[in-house]
Amino acid sequence: MEILSFIRSNDVDIVLLDIALPDTNGIELCKEIKKISPDTSVIMFSxxxxxxVIIQCIQNGxxxxxxxxxxxxxxxxxxKGVLSGNIVFCNETKQIISRPSNNELVLPRLTKREKQILKLVAQGKTSTVIADELFLSPLTVDTHRKNLLQKFQAKNSTELITMAFQQNMIQE
Structure with missing residues (x-):
């Protein structure tokens, strides 16, 4: 596929990608792009x-x-938001994902500190940056991050942020 060849040989910051493509599935292509170039931000445009579908796209990178x-x-x-390291949604998409489906999990109980850290993680900040801002050790921040992943039963930070958005626990 031509786009994959281009990404292999060029630094690409952002790809705007449709789901419905004539010769492939956009969600699968997103996953391939992220394998080849983890630093490339892929924004689904559909x-x-x-x-x-929205959740599946985020879960696939x-x-x-x-x-x-x-x-x-x-x-x-x-x-601008994605270039700053954030996960971005248009307003209409935010409304869609904020409506819980019937099979949503019960909201996890978070401590005040976990809520602070969750908000900073959603802003794309690293454990080191969060530690500096909150006057904590990076190890303490990592422990809170692990606890958040566990409480949300999320596999990674992207899934954690998506679930927190879905449950209106964080706003942009």
Whole structure:
């Protein structure tokens, strides 16, 4: 596939990727792009507004999800956000993912410190940066991060942030 060859031989910061492509599945292509170039941010750009599709994209490495009716202003803000290391959603997507489905988990109970750290993780900050901001050791921050992953039953930080957004525990 031509895009994969291009990404292998060039530094690419952001890829805007549709789900419905003529010759492949955009979600699978996102996963391939992230394998080849983990630092490339992939923003899914689609007409599909099903919550399950949005979640699947994020779980497969996407750094954001925008609907095709997103305004230029909102697109620009999302591009800036993803370049800052954040996971981004257009306003309509935020509304979709914030509506819990019938089979959502019960909200985990978080300590005040865990809530602070969750918010900073969602902003794309590293354990070292969080530790500096909160006057903690990086090891303490890592322990809180592990506890958050456990409480949310998340496999990684991306899934943790997605679940926290879904459950309205963090806002942008």
């Amino acid at each position: 007409n599909r507004s099903e919550r399950s 996407a750094s954001g999800y925008l609907l095709k009716n997103t305004s230029i202003e909102e697109l620009t803000e999302c591009l």
